[in-house]
Amino acid sequence: GQQLNQSPQSMFIQEGEDVSMNCTSSSIFNTWLWYKQDPGEGPVLLIALYKAGELTSNGRLTAQFGITRKDSFLNISASIPSDVGIYFCAGRDTGNQFYFGTGTSLTVIP
Amino acid sequence: GAVVSQHPSRVICKSGTSVKIECRSLDFQATTMFWYRQFPKKSLMLMATSNEGSKATYEQGVEKDKFLINHASLTLSTLTVTSAHPEDSSFYICSARGGRASGRGEQFFGPGTRLTVL
Numbered sequence: 001g002q003q004l005n006q007s008p009q010s011m012f013i014q015e016g017e018d019v020s021m022n023c024t025s026s027s028i029f030n031t032w033l034w035y036k037q038d039p040g041e042g043p044v045l046l047i048a049l050y051k052a053g054e055l056t057s058n059g060r061l062t063a064q065f066g067i068t069r070k071d072s073f074l075n076i077s078a079s080i081p082s083d084v085g086i087y088f089c090a091g092r093d094t095g096n097q098f099y100f101g102t103g104t105s106l107t108v109i110p
Numbered sequence: 111g112a113v114v115s116q117h118p119s120r121v122i123c124k125s126g127t128s129v130k131i132e133c134r135s136l137d138f139q140a141t142t143m144f145w146y147r148q149f150p151k152k153s154l155m156l157m158a159t160s161n162e163g164s165k166a167t168y169e170q171g172v173e174k175d176k177f178l179i180n181h182a183s184l185t186l187s188t189l190t191v192t193s194a195h196p197e198d199s200s201f202y203i204c205s206a207r208g209g210r211a212s213g214r215g216e217q218f219f220g221p222g223t224r225l226t227v228l
Contacts, residue, residue, distance in 0.1 A: 098156075
């Protein structure tokens with residue numbers, strides 16, 4: 001099935017820097033979700049978005065549901081070492097099918 | 111709320127044996143459960159979707175006779191890897207959807223099971 005295009009694939013940043021990643025689809029989505037996965041663990045839901053233009057924050061994380069309904073963005077402000085992990089976007093299309101992004105691996109250098 | 115558990119967390123088995131992995135939704139009723147496979151540093155690959163009381167729907171390329179899925183209740187789904195071989199070694203993750211926690215379609219993931227076939 002479709003896999004969402006997520007970028008960048010990996011990031012190496014200094015502690016304290018801000019991070020941005022995005023996800024695009026070829027079709028319109030009704031829901032966008034952002035997950036974080038720590039090594040050896042299952043993904044944990046960070047933020048859920050339900051309508052175009054919606055901007056939602058969870059602590060230092062902010063995510064937006066793109067106006068075109070074909071993309072979403074996740075920003076992390078003032079990164080800290082525990083932000084390390086793989087971030088996945090996911091979404092549900094108008095046919096109620098669920099898709100995962102290819103993942104962004106984040107490394108934070110103290 | 112919305113806690114999903116998996117058991118075992120780690121299993122090592124000999125080639126040719128079968129392994130059963132359990133996925134449970136602890137505080138909600140999961141009308142739908144999903145099974146994923148993940149290779150190192152790769153995204154999750156959906157293997158199958160199961161709805162309680164009905165047969166699982168397998169993704170293209172996934173052998174249904176090798177990866178047996180049973181979703182017998184609203185809180186339990188099992189994945190059995192039959193006649194496991196070394197190439198089946200992977201990280202298997204389940205997720206569940208249903209109830210108020212998933213009012214808008216969110217999936218909640220289990221912690222995963224690391225399978226190593228010798």
